[in-house]
Amino acid sequence: MPTTxxxxxxxxxxxxxSDGTLRRFLHGLPGVDAVGLEARAASLGTxxxxxxxxxxxxxxxxSMVDLTTLEGADTPGKVRALGAKAVxxxxxxxxxxxxxxxxxxxxxxATAKAAVAGSSVKVASVATAFPAGRAPLSVKLADVREAxxxxxxxxxxxxxxGAFLAGHYxxxxxxxxxxxxxxxxxxxxxxxxxxxxxxxxDNIRRASWLGMLAGADFIKTSTGKVAVNATPANTLLMLExxxxxxxxxxxxxxxxxxxxxxxxxxxxxxxxxxxxTVGEDWLDNHWFRFGASSLLxxxxxxxxKLATGRYSGPDYVTVD
Numbered sequence: 319m320p321t322t323x324x325x326x327x328x329x330x331x332x333x334x335x336s337d338g339t340l341r342r343f344l345h346g347l348p349g350v351d352a353v354g355l356e357a358r359a360a361s362l363g364t365x366x367x368x369x370x371x372x373x374x375x376x377x378x379x380x381s382m383v384d385l386t387t388l389e390g391a392d393t394p395g396k397v398r399a400l401g402a403k404a405v406x407x408x409x410x411x412x413x414x415x416x417x418x419x420x421x422x423x424x425x426x427x428a429t430a431k432a433a434v435a436g437s438s439v440k441v442a443s444v445a446t447a448f449p450a451g452r453a454p455l456s457v458k459l460a461d462v463r464e465a466x467x468x469x470x471x472x473x474x475x476x477x478x479x480g481a482f483l484a485g486h487y488x489x490x491x492x493x494x495x496x497x498x499x500x501x502x503x504x505x506x507x508x509x510x511x512x513x514x515x516x517x518x519x520d521n522i523r524r525a526s527w528l529g530m531l532a533g534a535d536f537i538k539t540s541t542g543k544v545a546v547n548a549t550p551a552n553t554l555l556m557l558e559x560x561x562x563x564x565x566x567x568x569x570x571x572x573x574x575x576x577x578x579x580x581x582x583x584x585x586x587x588x589x590x591x592x593x594x595t596v597g598e599d600w601l602d603n604h605w606f607r608f609g610a611s612s613l614l615x616x617x618x619x620x621x622x623k624l625a626t627g628r629y630s631g632p633d634y635v636t637v638d
Contacts, residue, residue, distance in 0.1 A: 330343075330531060330566070330567060333531060334488075334491060334531055334532075336488075337487065337488040340487050340488055340491060340528075340531075341485070341487055343527075344487060344524040344527060344528060345524070347520075347523055347524060347527060349520055350518075350519035350520050350522075350523055350555060352519050355519060355554060355555060356551045358554065359549075359550035359551040359553075359554045359591065360550070362550070362554075362587070362590050362591055362594055363550055363587040363590070363591075365587075365590045367586050367590070372586070372624065373621070373624050375585075375586050375589055376582055376585075376586075376617055376620055376621050376624070377414070377415050377621070378589065378601065379582070379585040379586065379589060379608065379613075379617055380407060380414065380415050380417060380614065380617050380618070380621070381415040381416070381417065381418060381603050382417075382418055382603045382606055382607050382608050383417040383418060383607070383608050383610055383613060383614050383617075384417070384418055384419045384420070384421045384442055384574070384576075384607050384608065384609050384610070385400055385403065385404045385417045385419070385420050385421065385610070385611065385614060386420075386421040386422075386542070386576075386610065386611050387400055387421075387422060387611065388421070388422070388423060388444060388448070388449075388541075388542070388543075392422065392423065392426055394426070394429045397420070397422055397426045397429045397430050397433065398429060398432075398433045400420055400422075400430070401420050401429075401430050401432075401433025401434045402433060403614075404416060404419070404420045404433075404434060404437075404439045405433075405434055405437045405439055407614060407618055408618050408621070408622070411621075411622075411625070414618070414621065416437055416438055416439050417439060417614065418439070418440060418603040418607055419439060419440040419441060419442045419471070419472060419607070420433070420434060420439060420440075420441055420442065421441075421442040421443070421444065421472075421474065421609065422441070422442075422443060422444075423443065423444060423448075424443050424444075424445055424461060424464050424465040424470070427441055427443045427465050427468035427469055427470045428468045428469060431468065431469040431470075440471040440472055441469060441470055441471050441472070442470065442471065442472035442473070442474055442508070443465035443468075443470040443472070443473055443474065444473075444475075444476075444541075445458070445461040445462045445465050445473050445474065445475055445497075446458035446461055446462065446475040446476050446493075446497060447461065447476070448474070448475075448476050448510075448541065449476060449541035449543040449544075450476070451476035451477060451478050451479065452478075452480075455493055455496060458475070458493070458497070459496060459497065459500055462475070462497055462500045462501065463500055465505075466500070466501065466504050466505050470505055471505055471506070472505055472506045472507075472508060473497065473501055473505045473506070473507050473508065474508040474510055474538060475494070475497050475507065475508070475509055475510065476510045476512065476541060477490050477494065477509060477510065477511060477512070477525065477529070478490055478493060479511075479512055479515050479516065482516070482521070482525060482528075483515075483516070483517070483521075487524075487528060490528060490532075491528055491531065491532045494507075494509055494528075494529060494532035494533065494534065495532050495533060498532060498533035498534075506535040506536065507533065507534055507535045507536070508534065508535065508536035508537070508538045508572075508574055508607075509532070509534040509536070509537055509538060510538040510539075510540065510541055510576075511525040511526070511529070511537065511538065511539065511540075512539075512540055512541055512544060513525075513539045513540055513546070513547075513548075513549075513552045514540060514544045514545060514546030514547060515544060519551075519552070519555055522552055522555050522556065523555060523559060525537075526555070526556050526559035526560070526563075527559060527563065530559070530560070530563045530569070530571050534571060535571065535572060536571065536572035536573065536574050536607070537556055537559070537560065537571060537572070537573055537574070538573075538574040538575075538576055538609065539552055539553060539556065539574070539575045539576055539577070539609075540575075540576045540577040540578075540609070541576070541577065542576050542577030542578075542609060543577075544577075547575075547576060547577025547578040548575030548576055548577050548578055548579055549578070550587060550588065550591060552575075553573065553575040553588060553591060554591050554595060556573050556575075557573055557591060557592060557595040557596050557600075558595060560572070560573055560596060560600075561595060561596045570599065570600075570605065572600070572604070572605040572606060572607065573592075573600070573605070573606055573607075574606070574607040574608070574609055575588060575608060575609065576608070576609025576610070577609060579608055579609075579610050579613050580610070580612050580613055580616060581613070581616045582613075582616050582617050582619075582620040584613070585608060585613060585617065588608070589601070592606055
């Protein structure tokens, strides 16, 4: 069984010994062939999944959803309703699997925790001055402590993209390590890169390795708050990174594409990427998640279509 991320530093300790060694390592990673990456992602997206395989894929995708509400207008009532939906996504069919988690702001963690009590659904909290990450480290760590104290099982942190793009890799690394230490064994850590702001595939590859070296349990594409979020190509690149990282270290790290994944067809394309790139070890919600809100509704409608032979329509699922 692969080890988990906090032990990663032991395998490549020399890489993070100084700012210079970290920079040399990250810039020594192979350059990304953008044309080849996008062509492979597009090719895998054409795979046809039918009948029983499609039903399995839909249930698997439902079980991988982090059902999310991250709005200024979030209320305790909305979060309780979201928690109820996470536990029983289709109240008319209790065979529908629960989602992986509910993802909320830190001040809503306790409400979400109560809503999913007694179920397998985890509570994830965004933190570290989400979504911009523009705050002192002391504020970011306080954000994380509050989320964990309220009962968060998982923390989704954002990196300082300004520092990363300025080449201050050790600053970004140290912040992730500090958050990792606060999480300890109480919460799994997802590190969000905001790939739409990193500009290049080479930067996404570097960010992926930086996050894993610092102890991320998951690497995550996006906040869902910018124009470009998860794409098949950037997710494929991150899957390749976790695959190669496990080869070098023995440490398995999860991947979470987030933002812009809205349909069952989209979700199944991503599952094909997982299967063909990293294999069955990642086809589990412990290692792969979808950061989504509207995706679950389409998965449920497609699931109902397979069961009944007809579309029930959006009125038959709750609006989040």
